[in-house]
Amino acid sequence: MFRSAQHDRKGVRRQANRSLSTDHRSGLLLGAHMSIRGGVSMAIERARSINCTAMQIFVKNNMQWFARPLRADEIRAFLNHIQRRELGSVFGHANYLINLAATNPQFRANSIRALAEELTRADQLELAFLVVHPGAHLGAGEEAGLEKIAESLDRVMAGLPKIKTRIALETTAGQGSCLGNRFEQLSYVISRAREPERLCVCVDTAHLFAAGYDIRTESSLRKTMREFDRVIPQARDR
Numbered sequence: 001m002f003r004s005a006q007h008d009r010k011g012v013r014r015q016a017n018r019s020l021s022t023d024h025r026s027g028l029l030l031g032a033h034m035s036i037r038g039g040v041s042m043a044i045e046r047a048r049s050i051n052c053t054a055m056q057i058f059v060k061n062n063m064q065w066f067a068r069p070l071r072a073d074e075i076r077a078f079l080n081h082i083q084r085r086e087l088g089s090v091f092g093h094a095n096y097l098i099n100l101a102a103t104n105p106q107f108r109a110n111s112i113r114a115l116a117e118e119l120t121r122a123d124q125l126e127l128a129f130l131v132v133h134p135g136a137h138l139g140a141g142e143e144a145g146l147e148k149i150a151e152s153l154d155r156v157m158a159g160l161p162k163i164k165t166r167i168a169l170e171t172t173a174g175q176g177s178c179l180g181n182r183f184e185q186l187s188y189v190i191s192r193a194r195e196p197e198r199l200c201v202c203v204d205t206a207h208l209f210a211a212g213y214d215i216r217t218e219s220s221l222r223k224t225m226r227e228f229d230r231v232i233p234q235a236r237d238r
Contacts, residue, residue: 029054029088036060039074040125044081054089059121059130062095065114075124082126091168092122094132100152101135101145101179108152111135115167116156122165129168131202134180134189145179150192157195168202173210181211183231190232201232 031054034043040057047055060067082090098115102108115132122130135152137145153167169189174181190196203225205215213227214220 031055031087031089033057033093039077040070041074041077041081044078044087047087053087055087056091056093056131058095059092059118059125059127060095062093063097064095065097065110066117070121070124078125090125090127091129091131092118092125092127092165094118094130096133098132099135099138100132101137101140101148103138103140108148112152112155115152116159119156119160119163119165119167123160123163127165129166129200129202131168131170133172133178134169134186136177137179138177142179142185145177146185146188147192149179150189153189153199154194157193157198163198166198166200168200170202171204171207171211173207181207183228187232201228203228 031047031052032050033056034046034052036043036057036059040059043055043057094115095118098111099107100111100115102111119130135145135149137148140148156167157163169180169186171186172178172180179185186201190199190201193199208224209215213224215224
């Protein structure tokens with residue numbers, strides 16, 4: 001489930017050009033995270049082999065900071081498969097090393113560079129969203145951590161002004177010093193960002209439940225999502 005901030009007409013037209021990479025409203029989409037072993041285009045075959053209508057992928061090895069650029073033939077093969085297989089929704093997930101709130105300067109610099117590179121790869125594959133874990137403050141405190149996340153996102157987006165892929169901040173379970181387990185934290189980051197229209201939220205329901213939000217019934221889920229809309233009032237369904 002994705003919700004985006006400041007969804008204007010320009011943004012609607014821009015994302016509409018990626019009709020095979022965004023959500024279709026013709027019915028429920030069911031999917032899974034697929035391996036890109038053997039090339040990113042192989043993920044499409046794996047998804048269709050189990051009758052997926054949606055798919056998430058890592059755009060590179062999820063346990064490495066950096067990777068060689070995608071080749072033109074890899075990009076072309078992926079896009080050809082997308083058009084032929086007609087998956088309703090395809091999006092990416094950033095690597096697990098990234099911590100936009102890191103207190104170590106080098107680690108934070110690596111995180112910013114890695115996110116920028118992966119955002120570029122996602123855009124080359126015409127993915128509408130790249131999901132990223134907001135980060136962990138590592139003892140620096142919630143406010144300091146949230147400020148670092150917003151600043152890191154600003155640096156990434158400032159360096160990539162023409163990228164169409166949006167960054168989706170994932171809701172977290174709140175383990176350790178991880179941020180993003182409260183709607184208020186995500187709202188704060190979006191409100192502090194210089195380009196909030198390029199951000200959205202990926203609502204991970206497992207993380208949401210672990211963080212204490214009640215989603216056990218349809219009515220409780222609706223209540224929780226009304227709270228989401230209240231806390232982040234400019235958010236809208238994707």
